[in-house]
Structures are given as C-alpha cells and as structure tokens.
Amino acid sequence: MSQANWDERYGATDRVWSGAPNPWLVEVAESLVPGSALDVGCGEGADAIWLAGHGWATTAVDFSPVALSRARSAAGDVSVRWEQRDLATWVPDRRFDLVSVQFFHAEPAVREAVHRAAWQATAGVLLVVGHDLAHPGPPPEEVRYGVSDIVAALPGAEIVRAETRERPRDAAPPAVDAVVVARRRG
Ligand SMILES: C[S@@+](CC[C@H](N)C(=O)[O-])C[C@H]1O[C@@H](n2cnc3c(N)ncnc32)[C@H](O)[C@@H]1O
Secondary structure (H helix, E strand, O other), X not given: OOHHHHHHHHHOXXXXXOOOOOHHHHHHHOOOOOOEEEEEXXXXXXXXXXXXXXXXXXXXXXXXXXXXHHHHHHXXXXXXXXXXXXXXHOOOOOOEEEEXXXXXXXXXXXXXXXXXXXXXXXXXXXXXXXXXXXXXXXXXXXXXXOHHHHHXXXXXXXXEEEEEEEEEEOXXXXXXXXXXEEEOOO
C-alpha cells in the first residue's frame, strides 16, 4: 500500500490498532537491559510509547503523517523521536541496541530491503514479526511471509529464534505470527 493508501486507512477511523504494545516485542524487550531502540513502521506508536515508557531511548519511523500525528498525541509526555520516512529507500546511518519491525507488509522486494536495512541498523537485537503465510485473514497472501523469508533477508545474522507462533485474539481465530530474533555480538 502507498503512503496515500495508509493515510486514507488511518484517517477513516479514530484508531486502527489496539493501542496495546505487540506481545512478542514486550516479551523480547523485557529480557534486555534498556538502551536505544528503533521501531520500524511504527503506525500509531503503541510499541514505541511502551518502549520509551520502559526506559528505552526510542526512535520510531513511519511514512504516514496521519499515523505519526496520532502517535505523537498518544505519547503525551512520553518522549519518542518520531520520524517520517519512506522505508523503501531507507539506508541506516546509525545502529540501535534493539530494532523492532512489527507487521511490515509490502511487495516482497521492499519487505526484504526493509528487513535487511533493519539488520544493518541493529547493534544488539533485531525482532521481526509478520503475519505468517498460515495467518487466517488480512493482509493478502501475496504480502504475507514466513520465518524462512525473514531469515533469508538477514545473511550473516545470528538467528536466536525463528518460530511460527499463535497469538490469541478476541472474537477471531488465533493470529499466526512469524517471529524472528537475531543478535549481533560485539
Ligand atoms: C500493519 S501496520 C503496523 C504498525 C505497527 N508496527 C503495529 O504493529 O501496530 C504497517 C505500518 O507500516 C507503515 N509503512 C508501510 N510501508 C511503509 C514504507 N514504505 N515506509 C514507511 N512506513 C511504511 C504503514 O504506514 C503502517 O503504519
């Protein structure tokens, strides 16, 4: 989807996502000592706000000004560095202790480039989560991906977890998530 499409989607309703942080991010971040963090494709900002509220010096990037404006409002006094950027052309110029990419779904070449760039931006731990090929529901199958697709975009990375995990949802069958954690040592 283009930036205009995402702006339209965000603008059509008061809130698209739950406002709660993604559970696999909370699980991973709680096992680490807080440092710097980057949220790639942050949407309405729930993950970035949670990270910043738990001691992480957080930068959050999305190309949708509508989503970023909503995220800024939701953050209130919580300090997050919000950046508007098209990740399709992202060349990282610094590294973060924790990089999180949650549900970035785009045409495969763009998604692979973003996952690769996210690894280049990682000084410590990279968490990538996506709707798995077996996920029941949107996004369409052609932009879903599995753990092997994520791992293939991270050549040279030390993969510490690569799992397909079910996530319970209210009034819907469980979501099926592809979850990969990679680590850069030293
Ligand atoms: C499915 S949402 C996920 C939002 C958030 N990570 C979450 O889990 O709630 C995907 C987000 O990626 C953003 N996005 C998609 N393509 C992008 C691109 N090329 N550059 C920057 N952001 C993009 C969209 O605006 C949207 O906010």
